Amino acid sequence: MTDRELINRATQATKNAYMPYSKFAVGAALECSDGSVYTGCNIENAALGCTVCAERVAIFKAVSEGKRSFRRIAIYANSSQYCVPCGVCRQVMQEFSPDMELLCARSDGRYVSYPLGRLLPSPFGKEFL
Ligand code: THU
Numbered sequence: 264m265t266d267r268e269l270i271n272r273a274t275q276a277t278k279n280a281y282m283p284y285s286k287f288a289v290g291a292a293l294e295c296s297d298g299s300v301y302t303g304c305n306i307e308n309a310a311l312g313c314t315v316c317a318e319r320v321a322i323f324k325a326v327s328e329g330k331r332s333f334r335r336i337a338i339y340a341n342s343s344q345y346c347v348p349c350g351v352c353r354q355v356m357q358e359f360s361p362d363m364e365l366l367c368a369r370s371d372g373r374y375v376s377y378p379l380g381r382l383l384p385s386p387f388g389k390e391f392l
Pocket of ligand 1: 282285287289304305306307314315316317318338346347348349
């Protein structure tokens with residue numbers, strides 16, 4: 264799958280975003296090492312701390328289906344800024360695939376890519392336990 268195709272999947276995933284509080288729709292498309300793709304959108308809650316980001320929805324869908332190794336994740340928001348993941352999502356990515364790549368897209372279709380290690384240097388991991 265090309266970068267553009269993965270970003271298109273993330274863009275489509277924003278359709279189901281449940282974001283009545285922030286009005287900020289986010290979509291994610293996660294490509295697993297076996298080539299399968301899982302999508303997610305943000306899901307908010309009146310108790311704001313219960314909100315889950317699009318990236319974690321996609322990752323948890325994949326993990327719950329037995330996938331634990333990921334190549335790339337595309338993240339899209341209808342925004343003039345590239346949508347980069349929050350710290351919690353970075354840490355969840357790190358748990359499964361420290362070498363994965365992130366494609367962070369914005370509404371004009373442009374995107375930037377980062378290796379996860381650049382966005383989460385010196386991570387806490389299983390080797391500490
Ligand atoms: N959000 C995501 O889903 N992913 C990100 O990368 C950044 C933030 C969501 C959480 C919340 O529903 C809304 O965007 C505003 O923070």
